[in-house]
Amino acid sequence: MDESFLTPTNDGLEAFKQAFRRHAAGVAVITSRDPEGKPVGFTATSLASLAAVPPLATFNMARIASAWPAMTVGNRVVIHMLGSRGQHQAERMSADNAHRFDAGYWHEGPHGLPVLNDVTARMIGTIIEVHPVHSNAVIVVQIESGELGAEDDALLYHERRYLKPEEFAAEI
């Protein structure tokens, strides 16, 4: 009845790697200000909606990330949705953190928050929960305001490449 499954494994890490390789994700960038006022940010493929009423979103991150000191309950973050025009932002915000806020790619927005150019939407919200799990953490944000940019293909990350969504061919 089922197709044959070729590579069963009892190695959790291997199972995790194999499975997430098959999973495509939308690409977002989270930014904030750390306690010293420095802009911090990173590319996230873990952004998810949690609830609509109240509007809540979650993302996951490593606690060694340069943005971790900003992830405190009550602090504000900007969640940027990326489209194809924003691929350079995804690349910059996942590379050397000394160059993530080089001039020309962002500006100061509401509450002094760093907001990125060339994105399809931005949401501003307040961190309401932080759940550390081993070396990582789940962050819960309540969305308060936002802005919608020009339309664009949504940016995807899959098998270590940036892609866009496409309709299935009619025969499928």
Place this chain on the structure above:
Amino acid sequence: MDESFLTPTNDGLEAFKQAFRRHAAGVAVITSRDPEGKPVGFTATSLASLAAVPPLATFNMARIASAWPAMTVGNRVVIHMLGSRGQHQAERMSADNAHRFDAGYWHEGPHGLPVLNDVTARMIGTIIEVHPVHSNAVIVVQIESGELGAEDDALLYHERRYLKPEEFAAEI
């Protein structure tokens, strides 16, 4: 410097809806057994990796969902990654929960768990944390084993449609 943002809003719900409409997500199905042994499951677009060591994944869900009683620390779940062949599973597992486990689309797998046919990968793991937030919850799962299915286009959900990833045209 920045393109003009056309629709700023201070309505959190409107900002949330506008932004997530621009975000594409991979599609997964979570299944388990509830305390009475009944198979339960639902389609999730919130699946995200949290850590590799140990291998951890998260998903979000409503606490009114039929699968909620199964979401207890120590209980096992199956996380299925869906490809284009699995679109019918995504549709069934987000429709009337009386028909989610009609015969022919699933079978009993390890630990008696309900496993779905026609998926690209399955991971089996144990729930290690459950964080209720308002009417919803964040679930953290430690992955223990898995199986890889036949290759397929990853299944996406974007703007209320099922799509697949595609490369950008060369000129972009």
